[in-house]
Amino acid sequence: MQYHETPVTPVELLQPVDVVLTEALPDALAQCGWMITEQVFSPRLIQELYEEVSDRNDLTPASIGRADDQQRNSRVRRDKTRWLSGQSPLQAEYLARMDQIRQQLNRSLYLGLQEFEAHYARYDAGDFYRTHVDALKGQRNRVVTSVTYLNPVWQSDWGGELVLYDESGAQLRRVLPTMGTTVFFMSEEFPHEVLPAVTSRYSIAGWFRVSSGVAI
Template identity: 45%
Template sequence: MELSLSESPLLATHHPCVFETISRGLWQQGYVVLENAIPPSVFATLENNFLKLNENTFSEAGIGRGRDHTANNFVRNDKIVWLENDSELADWFDWIDTLKQELNRRLFLGLFDFECHYSIYKPGDFYKTHVDAFRGRSNRKLTMVTYFNRGWQPQDGGGLVIYGADKVTRITTVYPERNTLVLFLSEDFPHEVLTTHRDRYSLAGWFRVNNSTAEHIDPPL
């Protein structure tokens, strides 16, 4: 049997090349879109966990968290489940931790922690143009998204459109194909999910900076 280096989870996880590519993209343009950047074994951990979930456990997504949470079906109508950092997902959260360290080391982003949820968009669902973080009002610094869908076609809709700061200029449209990785600076890129015409499965996550000071303690999630 021939050894394939890219199939080796250990090498793939610790291979610096993908982190180099991501850092370079974020440094040069503030966003990056990569196919199969997440090591196959790490992605499989996530996908298997997602596939075990029952659709009934997903609940209406809202705007904001905790006390600020409001359902708003005019803005978005996907359904979500937040992930717990438990042993079953250790490979995933380990990889995220390595990514965080590599980005901090190369770009001094000061990323501190990470939160993520699965989303299901049913046919007709969308998420209107929004930013994930308002300057100075959120500790979300870097957005990541990946997908679980196979064989996505342009006519399936559901593209993630990333806009320039004017909210009009389309920078890129990402089709939600399995193990496509999207990362962008949360404050800098308005984006939207176009109406999907088939079930659309994704994971969205945010790397946060620690805004706690002596006067202000960030509330626990």
């Protein structure tokens, strides 16, 4: 018998979250390459993560690639980020859940994922991330991307959608960044962008990887 390391309430145990984890997510990734779900994290955890990130003032402008040219960066992306260290129990709980998912994806899809890394991200009003892919083809470094949205309230006319495209550039889906929604997609295959919003937009972006290396 294995017990959860972090306490969970019976209410969480009653949610069909394990079916999402063991069946729906691997199936969706195998068949479509992406999935949107609200059932991976408890509302309590999401609320606490939101409180932590919205309180912090140590997020810094994100960079792209290794050439750390901040001017070039800011034409492509304007988010401010901070890596999750797992040192706080809250971050450890988020990372532990993602590690369960990593192991399940390995069991179901033989992806050989070795680690998961994630950062808090804040997009202030007007900030964006232009269309990009999270991993270069053939590098097999970042394999699966996840993004969890943290804002307790998000109105449909506030902007800030994640727009997912297929490989031919056709729009697949627009996702409103509402609290508790998590998006998963294959990192190499889906170009995506973050549209500007009218207010600060908080999320955790993460990547299941096959080996450690320099983050891109």
